[in-house]
Amino acid sequence: MASIAQENSNSECYFDALAVAERRALHSFFDQHIVEDRELGYFAVDEGDYNALPAHLAARVVHTVHGTMSDEF
Secondary structure, three states: OOEEOOOOOHHHHHHHHHHHHHHHHOOOOOOEEEEEEOOOEEEEEEHHHOOOOOHHHHOOEEEEEOOOOOOOO
16 A cells, blocks of 8 residues: 655654654565655555556665564464
């Protein structure tokens, strides 16, 4: 599920998307990617929403937060 952070400034949009990705990563086995978009700014994408991240999204990933859930307990 993609989450869109809509803010006035580009840097605010990035940090909003980063906050979303960091929160989601705490409860996910999958990496959370921040993707840059000309119209939307930045948004967070959960890698688990796709079998493989499509090339059109992978090319625009600017940061990745690794999923932190572990099933090795």
